[in-house]
Amino acid sequence: MALNRKIAYIDLSTGEVETAPIPVMMRKLYLGGRGLDIYLLYNHLEPGVDPLGPENVLLVSAGLLAGTLASASARSHLAAKSPLTGFVGSTNMGGFFAPELRWAGFDHLVIKGKAESPVYLWVHDGEIEIEEASHLWGEDTFETQDLIRQEWGDPEVKVVCIGLAGERLVRFANVRTGLKNSGGRTGIGAVMGSKNLKAVAVRGTMDIEIEYPEEALKYNKEIIDKICSTKFAQIMQRWGTMFIYGATNSTGLIRCRNFQLNQLVGGNIECEHIDEYSIGTEGCFGCSIHCRHKYIIKDGPYAGVYAQGPEYTSQGAFGMEVGCNNFETILAGNYLVNKYGLDTLETGSMIAWAMELYEKGILTDKDTEGLKLEWGNDEAVLEMVERIAKRKGLGDILAEGPLRAIERIGEESRPYCIQVKGMSNLHSDERPTPSLALGIATASRGSDHLRSRPAIDLYHLPEALLKKIYGYPTPYDGPLSSDYTTYEGKPRQVQWHEMCYEAVDCLGICKFHTIFLSPNLLGFDEFSKLIYYNTGLEISPQEVWEIADRAYTLERLFNIREGLGREDDWLVDRYFDEPTPLGLEIARNKVLDREKFKQMIDEYYALHGWDEKGVPRPETLKRLGLDKEPSHML
């Protein structure tokens, strides 16, 4: 059955590789992917270690349903202690790596120690070997993958790798597979670099047995039809996430010029521009939404370059955040971060922050070595990407991520740095939207929109529908409001999406197929059925929720063990003090209310069964079976 994939323990210091089965009992507690990864991280990592030292533990995994009939069952997950935040490092990506890892016989790789010289892992049909990678060190993320495929003479080999940024220990270096797919957040690429691990290459031809093949086929078809019938999917198929910009910018819900404006006035970076460059769209494994464009840059220094994307986040990073109004800069920036292996979001945010510091005179021409870091200076923005990846000059400081860069530049730079837990915020402005603000303040991996964002809150859905969604699969009779500017019921929405996204990250399904940007997509009932048809495990919707709750609470415990406190679940002062200057009436002149925000956090903790300091209560730990962690069962 789909449950017979193994776990491998790999010590890069000694070269030892051990494999073990994953007991079904552990599946019932954590499913797989992100859930089992946090269990392994909590159990194998000593608290307080240097994230870039050999003691850090790196997890590479596939979701439980990756490679099965579960609609876009493409997602892999990587985890470690984050070199960016010092808290849980966790990142999730699509592409074709996760199914291939499972066809090669493995679900979880636990990678410890540090290799003496560059290596990569070669995982194939039940075997794992540590291969020499000195010849790959210094290669970009595209070339690295291609060279490994050539080495084995097999174009079907799938690779997760790092680029220059990971090698140079940029604290927000990402991991990459394919032309676009990236595990962007929390700096897992730097962890790989610190271990001298350039890549993990996989190739497999082993069966993943499907428990009920006929039913699984029938049900998968049913949900694909359901997904593709939604307006959301149809728009995504056409434009990808770039479509979001049109809605959020026109309302005034984006960040422009770091945090100074909430709208790009006269903006010319709408998704429609992609048609001038696109040669079609591509999907991840088994996905019918195929949201990424394949594009060729026409002019400028990158003319002729073929790349994939960009997403909404790159529109922010190389568009509105840095005050650039040029679609080709977005295409070039997206290409560069992918080539070097940088988190596009963090890169854009760090540059935007530096630009505001430059505007305010906190950074000068001396600091930038003459580079004019002015809003809308396209060349300067792209040059800063190079400098960050190569750790040159100011780039070397920015490569350290928000909190360490503040220490280097000075306290006067702190108020302008828009981050939570040391990770930069998405290029959206959450001042008019308390639910979205609560999500980024409390997300377990630092400021983040993919942990808990109740994006459908922006749709003013009718209360009856909200009750139906948020009152299931655990009961909730508290308030819910269709008005996204209020504070009512928002903690429940954040908690609900936390559980939903945790569940899909455990299963290896893409969030775009779930209730993230459309209320009509998959939820807990569907997750339960997909698990049953594909693996035979009988896990009710309520139990899926409980597993998600367990895994999320364990992430909380991990963070607390690393020193997290209530004060870390908070936003920078600008959210409370500076009103939004632009946008429609609903978004203009808005700040968050400190007192109400504090109450939301209280309510959010209470919903989780955490005390007023955000620490899970003993009875909560007992209920979730976490009272004896670390339990060292794997």
Added chain:
Amino acid sequence: MQKILIVDHERCTGCRLCELVCSVKNAGVSNPSRARIHIIKWEMEGFELPMVCPQCEPAPCMAVCPVDALSRDGDLERVVIDYDLCIGCKLCVAACPFGGMGIDTVAKKVIKCELCDGDPTCVDFCQPQALQYVPAGTVNLRKKREAGLKFSELMRRFAGV
């Protein structure tokens, strides 16, 4: 009317769902190496092409089979394998110019697309319609119409017609 499986590579998004559902339908497992259809990719150039047995006529696989294990099923205009006769010599695999005849290394037998007995699962799942199962007689006109559409656009744009 006789139907054929046609591939429109321009619509293919490279998701490989066809490989997945083919292996589940025919082998009961998820394993593209046992699928009858494959997406061949040139990843660095962004080009993907679904490759599947085109049910040739005359079929080289049939011609080289020493034991007549391959035969044409006239109803569905497909080439089928009779495993009771097949001796596993793999001459058909060598003779096929398209890689349409494959080897299932788990079941230890040669495999090919047999159009799921007239209801191809891959077509059913291919949302972008890169794979279509259509009456053979309509293919010509459909392609002419598609080409004509492009032609008419050019005429409008450049010749003002």
